[in-house]
Amino acid sequence: MSIIQVQELKYRYPDTERLALDNVSFEIEQGEFIGIVGRNKSGKSTLCYALAGLAPHFFGGGYGGKVVVNGLEIRASEIEEITSDVGLVFENPFSQMTGSKFTVFEEIAFGLENKGIDRTEMVQRIEESLFLLDIEEIKNKNPFSLSGGQMQRVAIASVIAMKPNVLILDEPTSQLDPQGSEDVFRVVENLAKEGITIVMAEHKIEKVAQYSDRVLLLDDGKLVDINTPEHIFSRDDLETHGILAPAATRIAQALDIRDPLTGLYPVTLAGIQRQRGEI
């Protein structure tokens, strides 16, 4: 059974007429890495909030359809139950720091303290998260003294320590430099290998193409398609949905390099080299 099931989801923010999500349906399997792409205001963040239960529990508003995450029906569940299963990381690393903790170690402990995790297990989980995110050397630093990339890794570590089955990331690299972005994608890919289901809304198409198992394309609150990166980025109508295919795909299109079996264009440089028999 799929870990995430979304059936005919409709959502409207309070005091608005427009549907931010309009009849969206899809399923995600455990351990998959799903990239969500779409132009601004296409509903990417709202979909992230809906999967994390913040829509409707935190924002209120109009809600229709059904979202089930790891057997929990989001609408019928308490936010407390949902947060035990679903972690959310978002764009601005600064505003994800609680502000009430004075070291990275304590910052990661915040969620575990709230959940009443036993201290011995708490320390063990924090150590694991620090190791997984490769931030052990900054564990005694003040979170606000860190760079954006380090702070974002602390934000992810704080969520990971709570051992969610599903990790949702809403444009986590938009404020990071290229190296910081690459680090975050690598870390998240490793988490997917550990069996955590990843759903990441992201504008960095090259990275989405490189790391995602499947890509979910949204436009104006509607699901356009959910498929492999090669399928999504080979679509003829991609630009009408506000998305520019990765550079590798555009080069492959210009040189007509495609998979002879599927007819799809590669989405990475390695994909082009594979088609040319170079690797």
Added chain:
Amino acid sequence: MGAMTLYVKQRSPVHSMDPLTKILYVIVSIAVTYILRELWAIAAMTAVTFLLLVIGKVFRKIIPVLGLSLLLIVSIIVVQGFFNPENETVLFELGFLTFYEEGMRAAALFTLRILNMIGSFGVLILTTKPDDLVESLIKRGFSPRFGYILLSVLQLIPQMSATMGKITDAQRSRGMETDGNLWVRTKAFFPLIVPVVLNSLNETRERAIALEVRGFSSKGKRTFLNVTEDYPYRHVIRGVLLAVLIGAIVWRVWT
């Protein structure tokens, strides 16, 4: 940018005292100086407070705060020395200024009370880590939400002032005058304050979401990362403090 905290990291017997005992000390020492009217007793209490500051190796940190209260103390001495209604006995004269014994006594009383109040809060704040203080209150049933507010302002206010600096620079780079006379500053206020407030509102909303997904609203029992070892002398010290408080009340009633 660091946190806005006055805590001084040191190793001292006062630092190792538990926060609740120190809070009790603040309450008792202030209460005693207001319950009693005997100058010697108030002076003794103030001396104990300053002795604790010395033992806690934070005496030098309290001096600037005392300096700030100097104006208040001087004005008390002048007002009480000249105008206390009970002024009768002339203590000394400085040219045309006459200081009376009754007034100077009252001024000394008020001055010692102020010094003791500042000093005892200094004992608590300068020698206690803010998170230890708030955690010990939460463990005693204090609201975690209120505790969060107390702790977060220590770090978020410096962050907000950093944001204000960035926005000021951004507006200056677009030609806005932010320095100069009062009129220039007033004109610059709104273009600066609007982005600061909007930015803060946005960050507050995002921070609320971040707290929510990390279980801040959990109704279950919380645990704590920091282990606070029970301070061995807490019962003795708290007992002495309560005895002093009761003794002061009894003394006041009897005399």
